[in-house]
Amino acid sequence: MATTDHIQAILERMPHEPGVYQHFDGDGKLLYIGKAKNLKKRVASYFTKQDHNGKTRLLVKKIRDVQWIVTASEADALLLENNMIKEHKPIYNIQLKDDKTYPFIVLKKERFPRIFPTRQVRKDGSEYFGPYSNVKGMHAVLDLCKKLYPIRTCSLALTEDNISKGKFRVCLEYHIGNCMGPCVGKQTEEAYNESIAAIRHVLRGNLGEVKSALKESMIVAASDLRFEEAERLKLKLLAVDKFQAKSTVVHPTVSDVEVYGVVSDAKSAFVNFMRIHNGAVVQGQTLEFRRRLDESDEEILSAAIPQIRDRFDVASRTVLAQVDVEVLGAECLVPQRGDKKKLLDMSLRNAQFAMRDRHAQLEQVDPDAAKDRLMETMMHDLRLKEHPVHMECFDNSNIHGTNPASACVVFRNGKPAKRDYRKFNIRTVEGPDDFASMKEAVYRRYKRLRDEGESLPQMVVIDGGKGQLSHAMEAIDELGLRGKIAFVGIAKRLEELYFPGDSVPIYLDKRSPTLRVVQQMRDEAHRFSLAHHRKRRSKAFLHSELDDIPGVGPKTRQALMTAFGDVKAISVASEKALLDVVSLKVARAVRVHFHGSDA
Known part of the structure; x- marks a missing residue:
């Protein structure tokens, strides 16, 4: 069916989440309330399917707006739909508009409380748990509670006077082990209430105690070779794992x-x-x-x-x-x-x-809106004077000071600009000095940008804490660029941000888009510098002394290694022996390399 531009825009924005949707007409009148496992797919189906019945076609013709509420699960959506239909009574809803409701489990307020299902919630002091959208699941919970903690099912008035006068006799439930006989004094009120307290934990979803008891009983039964009983306990344990006692949509204990x-x-x-x-x-x-x-x-x-x-x-x-x-x-x-x-x-x-x-x-409406919003947020969070359209991030990589490398990644409008990435072979630093390596990389990067008249970034992120940041600022001071570029350091442990001269870091909300971009820059710089370092390390590992001899290329090196076996044998070989493999010029170059000009 044809959709208006407004409805089409709504469909594009709807989330792939469970929830409840509401259809409205042009006057804002609520037409229909429905639930969905996937809101986007369900609502879109109204406007894409061609085989709707007459009522649905009429409904779709009237729809001018759609609103929705996201829930944690499809079951929660079903319960919320029920509540909202009873409250608003939309004209196109039939299924849930009557007075029927989902069942609860009631823990009756009385001496030796009973537990049973009900569809009517009365304010009589009893406790109600639910509602349950799956009746079979509710009965499974009741059965589980009664098997774990035997309680009475009769409706007798078990007052202290009636029990002491012996007015009751035990029934079949007692003889088959489903009841402990509180009606004849065979179970004390204190012991009975302990079972009720445990059942209350089950109904509230506090299943740890129940699972521990089931596991222990299962292990004992198996060790006593009562395998059928152990299997029954195992099935109960699996049922407890799948059981969800509460819904986030309805809470009988939370009212008004x-x-x-x-x-x-x-x-x-x-x-x-x-x-x-x-x-x-x-x-x-x-x-x-x-x-x-x-x-x-x-x-x-x-x-x-x-x-x-x-x-x-x-x-x-x-x-x-x-x-x-x-x-x-x-x-x-x-x-x-x-x-x-x-x-x-x-x-x-x-x-x-x-x-x-x-x-x-x-x-x-405006494709650049997301970019502008991100730039505005980052400018505010990082205390900048302008939008950080051009951002850069530095990171170092080395193993015990060998093959030190640094990398600079560039982000524009919050997105990686990979063709502008730069990598550095550290030249002036001896040993594992991360601070000095950072200073050299920053100095070389911005000296070149300054000398070539290129635009400077609005913000630079340094992967590290106060130490790396302070050495980066030393390089900036030597270049006379302090105040022209904003710097911030990010420490990995708590994702804390340091500004130059501030001894106390700031902490952004973990959901902040600013922090996400800074983390992405840090991770990208780490990936790029590590890849460069590994490439240098692999090249150094595969380097041969023969590569340093003029005139010896890969093929000549392979021929020499095949003929002599290793570099040591090549170094002591005579010129005559070398001439059997290579030319006179290369043979003399090999002799000069290993023995000097006297060779």
Whole structure:
């Protein structure tokens, strides 16, 4: 089916990730919510397939905009789709619009708690785990829990008074080993609650303890020659490995919460907002804010959260964010682990995708936008006065001072310019002196550029710490170029950046595009210098003393080695013996080389 330019641009930008997509008409009305294992392929199929049914063809004709939310997995996308359909009730959704929902596992709040599946979440103090998009998987989890930790399945009122009066008798479950008989006092409440605590760990996904117990039981069974039981335990262990107890999309323990994640580039900040209602993500949106005064993430969130809360008319009592900000009428939390941290990570991930999508939009309109954005970011991060369009990086290579080599790689607009690469054979340095080698390479490179009137780079990266950087600056001072070229050194261990004269390094965000370019330059310089050093080393290793004799080329050398066997035999051979192999001129040159003019 034909697509508008706007839809085509959206399709080109969509990520190959699982998530939920939303179709809107020209008035901004939500038409349809769907989930996908691969968002790009699924949404594109609406506009490329020709065999749609009548309803789908009508839907596609009305689509004027597409939005999406990225999730961690396809199962999470299915659950988020369910929640959003129940919240927004789009006109073209049928499958999930009814009151059915995915099942939970409930841990009942009662004496000797029961565990069973349910589709209704009641606020009665019980604990709910799930939901489970795969019912078979949920029953496998229940079966695993009950086999590992036998608990009751009956609905008897096991009060202390009823048990002491002997009102109950053990049932078949007790006789076959599925229950320990708490109804008749054969299992204490303390022991029963220990089993419940272990089951709670399983349902929350804390499977380390369970796996350790299964492995130990399996080993014991195998050592006692109970191989069938060991095989059953092995299958349970494999089932535990595949089991995923929690979804990042729905958290029954997290209710009525707003989640905010922010990422930014040099000009804009992207704030993702998610609303959690009754444990489910029911709303998600990412908004772009223009940075005016180089604000920090904390300042951006402080300004953005009130605007978002007012725009979407939300007023939760709890706000989750990556930095602590003051929110009027709400408590701000910065989660470090657990369910809330997973929600915050999901929000940040969607903000990242929104920023990439915005960058892709700009690049569709202006192909140079990515380059300009990178140059602007690097100029800001590296405290430069102009865009680092021309950058160079130096690195040294040697083994215990032998065959020392240096290399200079050149980047233009953040990309390698390989035809401008230069390599250096170190001439003035004796022994393994990395500092002096760096000084010589830098001096020779920029002396030549200066003398030939070539343009100088805006930035030079030195592979090494303060020592290499200070020696490079000595070369620049001797050339009188200080202040005309910006220098920075990168130390490998912590990827710390040193500036000339600064004793304390700076640390860029590991996801920073500036750091990625500097690392790429460092790695490319290392590769190029190492290749040059290896080439020199191989050449030196294959060098023969015969190569130093005038008139002896590869063929003559081979003929001499074939006739005499080694260089020592050639050195003591008489002129007459040599004449049997080579000409008189070459024979005399060989004698002069080994014995001097007296030969």
